Amino acid sequence: MTQIVNADLSNRRHADAIVELLNGYAMDAMGGGQPLTDFAKANLIAALGKRSDVHVVLAFADDLPAGLAICIEGFSTFACQPLLNIHDLAVAKAFRGQGISRLLMQQVEQVAIGLGCCKITLEVLERNLPAQALYKASGFAGYELNPAMGKAMLLQKKL
Numbered sequence: 001m002t003q004i005v006n007a008d009l010s011n012r013r014h015a016d017a018i019v020e021l022l023n024g025y026a027m028d029a030m031g032g033g034q035p036l037t038d039f040a041k042a043n044l045i046a047a048l049g050k051r052s053d054v055h056v057v058l059a060f061a062d063d064l065p066a067g068l069a070i071c072i073e074g075f076s077t078f079a080c081q082p083l084l085n086i087h088d089l090a091v092a093k094a095f096r097g098q099g100i101s102r103l104l105m106q107q108v109e110q111v112a113i114g115l116g117c118c119k120i121t122l123e124v125l126e127r128n129l130p131a132q133a134l135y136k137a138s139g140f141a142g143y144e145l146n147p148a149m150g151k152a153m154l155l156q157k158k159l
Contacts, residue, residue, distance in 0.1 A: 081118035
């Protein structure tokens with residue numbers, strides 16, 4: 001049986017599941033192939049708990065941590081409404097192919113609707129074809145304001 005829940009960071013079971021699942025995702029090729037640092041493992045839940053704009057959705061399959069979506073609120077200046085960004089979405093290897101990612105996406109959408117968001121955003125690696133198929137099936141498309149100017153690109157500058 002699969003259970004999808006909005007995580008309670010003060011719930012030790014939820015907190016442990018978040019760290020376990022995020023670490024598994026970090027070690028996956030799509031997550032960079034490196035485990036979380038000891039600092040991140042020890043401080044992630046407390047740091048997330050200090051932020052009122054973070055929403056975590058968890059999936060448990062037969063009471064085992066199976067997947068998560070960590071979302072962070074943003075704001076669309078053009079729409080003058082909040083938006084929800086899926087920062088991390090992962091399903092543990094042992095539970096892939098069981099529809100858990102679709103259930104997570106459905107719950108994330110419910111969270112966004114409940115917050116009055118105008119849209120949900122995310123980023124995906126260009127070679128992560130299974131994730132792209134999920135996102136397309138969930139109604140996501142490339143972001144562009146004017147087709148003549150092309151699609152938006154995600155850039156970063158590490159500090």
